């Protein structure tokens with residue numbers, strides 16, 4: 400046998416972001432609005448807890464599902480969103496939400512199953528479905544719905560026939576959020592057509608208007624939903640690789656079956672940081688959230704003043720303006736070349752994103768101001 | 780002045796934000812921003828605007844000291860009276876009444892240690908209310924007014940990520 404990649408893998412194109420990353424990396428003095436992670440470091444007390452645990456020599460595996468203490472904190476924390484999960488068998492701690500999402504696909508998808516992927520969205524769902532042998536059904540959301548998911552777009556895509564639906568709200572790349580009423584319509588659609596839901600809520604804490612609502616809280620949804628969350632965004636802990644899934648016992652058990660063979664347990668140091676993060680870092684999260692909110696106001700105002708259309712994104716740390724040029728990929732390249740400002744063309748995030756750009760405001764205000772000045776110069 | 784806190788926070792972060800930027804950041808109309816700041820200034824809530832400077836990076840002929848002062852009071856002399864006398868000196872950059880082992884915490888600035896020492900021994904220590912002074916020279920500043928002095932460009936994130 401040769402070392403040819405399997406067909407499944409060969410089929411999946413490299414991430415659309417990659418090419419753009421290479422362009423940006425070649426240049427000096429780039430102000431990047433293309434970064435999908437916080438510009439803050441993890442709260443000091445969480446880092447300190449990780450260091451202290453290392454000092455005490457806590458370098459062994461933990462239970463497959465994660466340290467019990469951490470699962471208890473996660474379950475208690477989820478009550479903020481009216482979610483009740485048993486830390487014993489309904490919570491699974493993973494190496495980032497990424498692992499949890501992958502586990503869910505592998506645990507739930509049989510060859511030939513159809514997974515509806517609401518887009519534009521985080522880049523890993525479509526490949527994840529493919530890797531697990533499922534068929535992806537693209538569900539493009541629409542700018543006129545402010546990129547929320549609606550029964551209309553689900554129907555238009557033929558999602559009645561789907562077995563699973565996956566989405567993220569607050570959304571990467573659009574910054575869209577969904578309120579209770581909007582989620583209730585999606586929930587009704589899923590119940591009617593017996594569709595299970597994978598709800599990626601990793602940006603839940605970064606919601607700027609109203610409260611985050613989880614679909615799992617709605618009538619008849621808990622039993623058909625897996626909720627993903629993690630420490631990467633709210634706690635600025637991307638590099639520690641810590642996330643989790645919450646769901647009914649059967650699915651968590653199935654996911655853990657894979658996890659126990661492939662990962663054993665999430666990084667122990669990160670778990671120790673995670674316990675402290677939930678217990679004592681609420682204020683840090685609030686402080687970061689309010690910084691993001693200011694920046695969000697700032698970039699939205701600047702776009703408006705420049706005459707660039709942009710719906711009012713209310714979550715995560717992205718805004719998703721309409722591209723002032725004909726072709727978003729070309730515009731992004733030209734902007735990078737002329738003004739050394741990086742924004743990611745929307746189509747890197749799937750269908751429904753044509754003619755848009757993702758601008759991340761997880762960047763210091765001084766840089767954001769400079770980036771906006773450069774953009775203004777470029778478009779005028 | 781219902782937006783005072785938000786604007787004060789922004790100004791403490793960067794007193795040079797333009798009115799337009801303050802409006803964009805807070806989501807308030809520019810007129811509201813201007814009115815609120817004018818009011819805050821008029822009421823003395825905003826006492827001034829200043830820069831946070833790393834003087835060590837500028838020159839060697841400037842030194843700061845933190846000075847502990849103990850005082851004795853009598854019926855005719857209050858803390859405020861002592862403060863008035865001490866705060867008058869140009870060398871005194873900051874003056875606070877504090878709880879704990881001493882009464883006043885003083886920030887003093889001068890060209891060199893000798894000058895600051897002479898100022899303390901000639902001007903402050905002899906004041907009749909002062910019973911004791913302890914001078915701590917600032918050797919290195921790591922953080923001031925919320926600004927980290929060593930905070931260079933240490934963004935080690937990849938420039939474009941999903």
Ligand SMILES: Cc1ncc(COP(=O)(O)O)c(C=O)c1O
Pocket residue numbers: 435494495496497498521567570571599601628629630631637640641642941
């Ligand atoms: C919507 C979404 N889900 C999941 C992830 C991955 O998170 P983690 O670092 O927990 O693997 C990201 C990261 O960008 C994301 O944007």
